Amino acid sequence: MKNPYQTESVKILKIEDEGSRSRIFTLAAPRGFKVKSGQFVEISLPGFGEAPISLCSDPSIKNKFEICVRKAGMVTGALHEMKKGEKVGIRGPYGRPFPVEIGKKRNLLLIAGGLGLEPLRPAIWEIVKNRSQYKKVQIFYGACDENDLLFMKNYDEWKKKIDFHITLDKPKGIKTPMACNTGVVTKLFDSVKLYDNPVAFLCGPPVMYKFVIKKLKELAFLDSDIFLSLERRMHCGLGVCNHCAVGSFFVCEDGPVFSWAELKDIKGAI
Amino acid sequence: MTHGELQKFIGFLMKQGWKVFAPEKQPDEVRYVEVEDAAKVKLITEPPLHSFKRFLVPPEETLFEYKKDKMAEVKEAERQVIFGINPVDLKAVVMLNQIFERDPWYQEKMRRTLIIGQSLIPENVEQNIFQTEYEENILEHLQFDIFLEVQGKNYFVYTGSEEGQKVLEDFGYKNYEHIAYAGPIKEEGLDPIMVKYRDALRKNYKKEIWEKDLGTRCIECGKCTLICPTCFCFDIKDQPDLVGGGGVRKRTWGACFYNDFSEVAGGHKFLRTTAERIHFWYYHKFVRIPDQIQIMGCVGCGRCAKVCPVGINIFKVLAKL
Ligand SMILES: Cc1cc2nc3c(=O)[nH]c(=O)nc-3n(C[C@H](O)[C@H](O)[C@H](O)COP(=O)(O)OP(=O)(O)OC[C@H]3O[C@@H](n4cnc5c(N)ncnc54)[C@H](O)[C@@H]3O)c2cc1C
Ligand code: SF4
Ligand code: SF4
Ligand code: FES
Numbered sequence: 001m002k003n004p005y006q007t008e009s010v011k012i013l014k015i016e017d018e019g020s021r022s023r024i025f026t027l028a029a030p031r032g033f034k035v036k037s038g039q040f041v042e043i044s045l046p047g048f049g050e051a052p053i054s055l056c057s058d059p060s061i062k063n064k065f066e067i068c069v070r071k072a073g074m075v076t077g078a079l080h081e082m083k084k085g086e087k088v089g090i091r092g093p094y095g096r097p098f099p100v101e102i103g104k105k106r107n108l109l110l111i112a113g114g115l116g117l118e119p120l121r122p123a124i125w126e127i128v129k130n131r132s133q134y135k136k137v138q139i140f141y142g143a144c145d146e147n148d149l150l151f152m153k154n155y156d157e158w159k160k161k162i163d164f165h166i167t168l169d170k171p172k173g174i175k176t177p178m179a180c181n182t183g184v185v186t187k188l189f190d191s192v193k194l195y196d197n198p199v200a201f202l203c204g205p206p207v208m209y210k211f212v213i214k215k216l217k218e219l220a221f222l223d224s225d226i227f228l229s230l231e232r233r234m235h236c237g238l239g240v241c242n243h244c245a246v247g248s249f250f251v252c253e254d255g256p257v258f259s260w261a262e263l264k265d266i267k268g269a270i
Numbered sequence: 271m272t273h274g275e276l277q278k279f280i281g282f283l284m285k286q287g288w289k290v291f292a293p294e295k296q297p298d299e300v301r302y303v304e305v306e307d308a309a310k311v312k313l314i315t316e317p318p319l320h321s322f323k324r325f326l327v328p329p330e331e332t333l334f335e336y337k338k339d340k341m342a343e344v345k346e347a348e349r350q351v352i353f354g355i356n357p358v359d360l361k362a363v364v365m366l367n368q369i370f371e372r373d374p375w376y377q378e379k380m381r382r383t384l385i386i387g388q389s390l391i392p393e394n395v396e397q398n399i400f401q402t403e404y405e406e407n408i409l410e411h412l413q414f415d416i417f418l419e420v421q422g423k424n425y426f427v428y429t430g431s432e433e434g435q436k437v438l439e440d441f442g443y444k445n446y447e448h449i450a451y452a453g454p455i456k457e458e459g460l461d462p463i464m465v466k467y468r469d470a471l472r473k474n475y476k477k478e479i480w481e482k483d484l485g486t487r488c489i490e491c492g493k494c495t496l497i498c499p500t501c502f503c504f505d506i507k508d509q510p511d512l513v514g515g516g517g518v519r520k521r522t523w524g525a526c527f528y529n530d531f532s533e534v535a536g537g538h539k540f541l542r543t544t545a546e547r548i549h550f551w552y553y554h555k556f557v558r559i560p561d562q563i564q565i566m567g568c569v570g571c572g573r574c575a576k577v578c579p580v581g582i583n584i585f586k587v588l589a590k591l
Contacts, residue, residue, distance in 0.1 A: 003374045005506075009339050046336035047510035047517050072535035087339045206538075233534050235506045240369065241524065242503040242554060243531060246540075248561035267475060268546060 004238055007044040007089030013064055015084055020147040022070045022115075023080055024056075027088065028063065035059040036097035037123035038203075038229050038257040042237050043067070043079065044089030051075040052234045052252070055093060056118040058125035068118045068150065094237045095256050098123055098201050098227055106225075107136040107195040111212055113185055113204025117141055117150045119229055119256075120203050124154075128161045136195040138163040142185030142208070146174035153177075165192055186211045194219070202228040209270040213260060223261035230256050230269070271425045271443065276418070281308035282441045283351055288384065291325060292353040293318040305353070313354060313420060315390040317397060317571060321359050321499035322352045326366060326379050327523075333375060333506070334519040341519070345375065347382040355387045358402050360412040361569040362499035364454050367413055368563050369502055375521075384433060387414040388425075399585045400463055400570035410452040417449075454565045464566040467556045470591040475549075479590055485545025487580045492525035494574035494582075500555065500567050501525075526550050552587070 014026035035055045042050045051073075057066035071080045079088065100123045102108070108127075112120050120139075127134045139158070143149050145168055155177045158164055165188050167181040181188060185208060200216055202209060209228055216226055232244035232251040239253035247266035249255060263269040271279070284290055290305040295312075299319040305311055334341045355363065363385065370376035389404045402408075409417060415434030418425040427446040429435045438446055455461075495501040505524040510517035524531060527547050532540040541547045559567030568584070575583040 003343055004372060005333060005374075006343065007341055044341075046339060046341065046519070047508050047515075049508045049519075050506065070535075076535070089339060089341065231534055232540060233532050235504065235524070238372075240373070241505070242526070242558075243505075243524070245550070245554065245558060247553075248558045267549075268540065 005091065005236075007042070007091045009087045010090055012082060012084055012086050012088060015082075018068055019150050019152075022068050022150065024066050024068045025079070025082075025088075026057075026064055026066050027090070029065050030090075033065065034093070035061075035065050035122050036093065037100055037121070037126070038097040038119045039093040039095045040119075040256065041067070041090045041092035041094070042234075043069075043075065044091065045075055045078050045082075046089065048075045048078040050089075050091075050235075050237075051079075052094075052237060054119040056121040058129065059122050060125070060129055068115075068121075070115060092237065094252055096254065096258075098229070098257050100126055102199050103127060103134045103137060105135065107198035108134070108138070109194060109198040109200045110137065110139045111185060111200060111202045111204070111208075112139070112141045113208040114143055114148065115150070116203035116205070116208070116229070118203075120201060121151060121154075123201065124158060124162065128158055131161050136163070136198075137161075138192070138195060138198070139165065140185055140188045140192070141166045142169070142188075142204070143167075144169050145172045146176050146180070147172070149176060163192075163195075184208075184211065186215050189215055189219070199225045200227065202226065205231075206270045213270070223264055224259050226260035227257055228260065228263070228270075230258065230263075232256075271418070271427050271445070273423065273425075275443070276425060277308045277311055279438075279441050279443065280305060280311050280351075280353070283384070283437065284308060286437075286440075288349050288351045290351040290353055302352075311353065313388050313390055313418070315392055317356055317359060317392065317573075319573070319576075320497065321362065321571070321573070322355050322385075323362070323366075323499045323501075325350060325352050326363075326376060326383065327370075327502055327504075330520055330522045331375060332518045333521055335516070336519065337516045343374070344518075345378045347375075347379040349382045349384075351384045351386060353386045355385060355414070356391050357387065357389065357404060357408055357412060358391060358398055358569050358571050359499055360385075360387050360414060361402075361454075361565075362571075364411070364413050365500055365559070365563070365565060365567065365569075366502060368454070368565075369559075384416070384437065385414045387412065387417040389417070389419045395585060396572045396575070398570060399572050399588075402570065407456065409449045411454055411456060413451055416446075454563075460564060461566060464556075464560050464564075467566070467588060467591060468560045471553060471556050474591070476590070479587065480545040480549045481543075484548045484582060484587065485543060488527070488544050488548050488582060489580060490527040490529075490544055490547065491579060492527045493577045493579065495525040495527065495551070496523065497573040497577045498568075499571060499573070500559075500569060503531075503554075526554070548582075556588075556591075 011028045044050045235241040239250040244251035294303045414430045417428040503524040555567035
C-alpha cells in the first residue's frame, strides 16, 4: 500500500517577490503532475510541518509549476527563508478543481478577492492560451490597495483577451499597469455590463462571498451556476482528520471548489 | 470452552509473545491493563472507562522520522491482544476500520492486533443507549478475530478471521464456528435509528438545543472526545530535534471543541462559538459519518455523558433532536 502521507522532494527552481507580502516559487514537477485551477498541494517542510497551497501556474507548462505564498506563520515563513536549489516536500495535487471546461459552452465571470486570484490563475492562463475555444470571459478582481495586487506583470497579456476589471478598497494612488476602480468588488456590478448568462467562479474571503452571492442572486444566477472555493484549516488533505469539514463535505477532498447549490443549506459554510 | 481453558489460551498467547490487554475491575472503575497473570483474566459486563481506542488510535504516534528533507515512514506496531470488547464497542472497531481503511499506520496496527470480543452487554441505558442486544445475526456485522459467547459458565467460540482460527488451532482448540463478515449494514437495510437521527439533525437546526442549552453549558473541556471510542479527529505536527536537522512528524488526537481546531491563517475561526462546536461534534457523529459510510458515528456506549463535568447527556440530547 502506498503511503498517502509520503511526500516527494522537489527542487526550488526560481523565487520571485510578488506583491508586497508574497513570493512565487517555481518548483520542479514530479512525473505526471498536472496543474488544475483550484487544486492545491500540501507543502511539507520537515521540522515546520505542512501547509495547503494552491497551484497557480499556466497548466500548459510541463515539468515545473508555481505556487504563490504569503508569509502567514511557521511553514510559510520558513518557506520564505528558502533559497533557489533547495528542496521542499510536496504531496497532492488534491481537491476538485474549478470546472473551467464550462467556459467552452457558456460565458464566464471570474470574481477574485485578495489572494483569491491565485487559484484562478491557471484557469485564466488556460483561457488566454486557448482563447478561440472559450466563450466570453470577464474578471472582477478586488484588492485592498495597489501593493496587494498579484501577478501585475501578466495584466497586459490577459486584458488583450479577457475583459478585466480591478477595484481597490483603499487606493494609495500608486501607478499600476491598468486603471483601477475604487470600492469593494461588488461595486463593479454597477459600472460593468455583464456578458449574457454567465457561470461565475468565485475565490476570496468569506465576507466577499456573502456580498457577491447576494448580488449574483439579485441578478438571477442559478445556484448551480455559481462556483466558489472554500478555505479551511487542513491537516490530512485526505478526508480523514475532519479539520476542514463543512456539513457532510470535506473541503480537502470534495472541494475546495463547490457549487452554491451544494453549500447554500449548510450553516456556516461561508 | 471452559473458563480454565480460556485462561490457558490467554497464557498460551502470552508465551507466544503477544501483549495481552484485558479489562480489570479496579476500586473505582473498570480499566484496561496489561495482563501479567492469565489466571486473573475475567469477563466483565461493565465496559472499561477507556475503550480499546488508544490501542488502535493512540493519543500520539510517530508517522515519519526525517533527516534534512528525507522522510522515512515509521511503523512500530507491537503484537497485541485486545481482550473482552463487547458488541457495542465492536461497532466502533468496525467504524474505525472503515475510516482508516487507507491509513498505513492503522492498518499495520490492525494487522498486528488480535481482537477477542465477548457477548456481555450492559442492559442499563447509561451504558447502552441504543439498547443493542446480543441477537442472532449480530456477529456477521462485527469485526473481530475471536468472539466468546457466554453460555452459563462456559463460552462458545466464534472466529472472524484467519488469524483467529490460526491461533486457536495452534493452541489446540478446534471446536469453534467461523463467521464470515457481511459488512456493517444488515440485510434489512439501513439502521432505522441512524436514519432517524441523521434526518432530524440535517433538517432541523434547533436553536433551543444548540444555542440556548448546550452552547451555554458546555465548557469545551474536550473530555467527551477523549473518552469516546469513535472520536478519531487528529492533528499532524512536526517535532524537530533542537540540533542536527532531524526530528519526527507526529499525529495526535485533535478535539473539535478546542480553539485552534478550525483556525486558519490570519486568525479566523470557522467554529467560533461553543454552540457551533458542539453542533459540529453531533453533526459529525449523526450526519457526516452516516453520509460517508452509512453507519452511525456513535455506538451508544454512554461514556461521554459519564465524564462530562457539566452533565451533558447525549441520550437526553438525542431525544430532543
Ligand atoms: C485550499 C487552500 C489553499 C491555499 N492556498 C494558498 C496559497 O496559494 N497561498 C498562500 O499563501 N496561502 C494559501 N492558503 C493558506 C495557507 O494554507 C496558510 O497560510 C498556511 O497553512 C499557514 O501555515 P503556517 O504554518 O505558515 O502558519 P502557522 O504558523 O501554522 O499558523 C499561522 C496561521 O495559519 C493557520 N493554519 C495553520 N495550519 C493551517 C492549515 N493547515 N490550513 C489553513 N490554515 C492553517 C493557523 O491557524 C494560524 O492562524 C491556502 C489554504 C487552503 C486551505
Ligand atoms: S458519542 Fe458518547 S455514547 Fe456515542 S460512542 Fe461516543 S462516547 Fe459513546
Ligand atoms: S465533556 Fe461536556 S463540557 Fe466537556 S466538551 Fe464535552 S460536552 Fe462540553
Ligand atoms: S484536511 Fe483532513 S479531512 Fe480535510
